[in-house]
Amino acid sequence: MPYAEKLVRSWRACWYIPGRKNAVKKSGFPTKKAAEDYAEEQEVDARRGRPRTDSHQLTFREWVMEWHSGLDLEPASMRSYTSIIQNHLIPQWGSWKMKDLEVADQAISVWKQGLHSEYLYSTANGISGKLYTALADAMDQGIIHRNPASTNRRRGKIAPKRKRKQEARYEHITDPLGAFFIAERVAYLSGRDDEFVLVMAIFWLGLRWGETTGLTRESANTTFRLGRQLYEHPGKRWYWKEPKAGSERDLDVPPFLVDLLDYQARHVRHPEATGPWCPCGNELEERYRHEPGITLFAGIDEGDFHQKASPFRHQYFYPAARGEFYGGTSQAAPVALANPEDPWSVLPTGKGIKRPSEPKGTWDPICADMTVHGLRHSHRALLEEVGTPKVLMDDRMGHADPSNSARYSHVVPSMRRELVARLQERWSETLDARITMNLESPVPLVKRLLETHSRSTPDLAPGVDEPRGTRVA
Ligand SMILES: [Zn+2]
Numbered sequence: 217m218p219y220a221e222k223l224v225r226s227w228r229a230c231w232y233i234p235g236r237k238n239a240v241k242k243s244g245f246p247t248k249k250a251a252e253d254y255a256e257e258q259e260v261d262a263r264r265g266r267p268r269t270d271s272h273q274l275t276f277r278e279w280v281m282e283w284h285s286g287l288d289l290e291p292a293s294m295r296s297y298t299s300i301i302q303n304h305l306i307p308q309w310g311s312w313k314m315k316d317l318e319v320a321d322q323a324i325s326v327w328k329q330g331l332h333s334e335y336l337y338s339t340a341n342g343i344s345g346k347l348y349t350a351l352a353d354a355m356d357q358g359i360i361h362r363n364p365a366s367t368n369r370r371r372g373k374i375a376p377k378r379k380r381k382q383e384a385r386y387e388h389i390t391d392p393l394g395a396f397f398i399a400e401r402v403a404y405l406s407g408r409d410d411e412f413v414l415v416m417a418i419f420w421l422g423l424r425w426g427e428t429t430g431l432t433r434e435s436a437n438t439t440f441r442l443g444r445q446l447y448e449h450p451g452k453r454w455y456w457k458e459p460k461a462g463s464e465r466d467l468d469v470p471p472f473l474v475d476l477l478d479y480q481a482r483h484v485r486h487p488e489a490t491g492p493w494c495p496c497g498n499e500l501e502e503r504y505r506h507e508p509g510i511t512l513f514a515g516i517d518e519g520d521f522h523q524k525a526s527p528f529r530h531q532y533f534y535p536a537a538r539g540e541f542y543g544g545t546s547q548a549a550p551v552a553l554a555n556p557e558d559p560w561s562v563l564p565t566g567k568g569i570k571r572p573s574e575p576k577g578t579w580d581p582i583c584a585d586m587t588v589h590g591l592r593h594s595h596r597a598l599l600e601e602v603g604t605p606k607v608l609m610d611d612r613m614g615h616a617d618p619s620n621s622a623r624y625s626h627v628v629p630s631m632r633r634e635l636v637a638r639l640q641e642r643w644s645e646t647l648d649a650r651i652t653m654n655l656e657s658p659v660p661l662v663k664r665l666l667e668t669h670s671r672s673t674p675d676l677a678p679g680v681d682e683p684r685g686t687r688v689a
Pocket of ligand 1: 495
């Protein structure tokens, strides 16, 4: 049934066409009647298989706006579509008539080459892919008869392929000891044990950020099902939803990490919430919401229900991992120490606080240019290092592998047990290495871990008076 929708100052015509689930929409009608009439006409034409009456004069701008208003995607995809349409597709193709664009293969090909010289492979592909999709839908509707953005003919594709390979190689990874140092520094800066557990969980489970903030108390188990993530709409709300496509997975947790997650589950402090839903998703549909207090981690700032990615990165993670603060500007400043002998004498930073121009001491980077997501890559490297079978690595990282070899290989329980044992060993070695520096830590949880471990392995008494502590922080 065709119908009209009220917009702020105008009406939108909505109608259905065969083979498409969502209504097609076109806005800009002065009255409800005009919109309904138009919708009616389009729907009748579509059913008869006739091309749309306006197709000859339709510009790409008009088509893509109409197409966009009919899209029904997840918020993140929607934002990406909107941005690409506004910043790339309309400026480049907006004034073209659809009938001209239909045969513009050459112009589109030149445009694509330009994108590839300006952007990373994946970004350029994302942009040109949206043009392809918009035109494919126009073809479905009989507006054009062929898709000029189609890339069936593969000409001169060698260069982009090589570029793609380079991009995939991820350099900024760290080992278990480096991750431990980062976690300890992050927790020192935040003033809570929580952030130590959080960084360890990312590193030892290979989590994505949304999967980390979405961890529930159920993760404090030898195996748990990761079936949800908490997706942060920047500055707005939190969507409780399935993880990135195909990423639902069972994660095995080595014993030391079960202890840490359990400790966190018992100590996490959530802001007060009343009612059935966590207020983080106010005004969202219920399918995106979750009960209050179920997550393993809570925000740092008063009243924050969850950890926000951006302040976490800038105030805690980058200073800890890279030894650099990123204030309001993009200019990084070293993490300055009041006393070069004391790695935990970090000088405060922030708005209005003057930094010493020549600090007496600074934090060394643990891994230059490290990112939070780099911890996930680091986990993958660790899996390789301990000799994990590829099928289990893909499974643990939440990567579906469509290859034939993957189809005929399976994760078996002995593989999982073996991996957990290897990870537990690496944790023990990490604590050994950390203890040879000293038994001190400003993070209460870390101090307890070190003391407990040193009691269980008495040979590890740290060298007295060895001034190696600076390396830790
Ligand atoms: Zn919440």
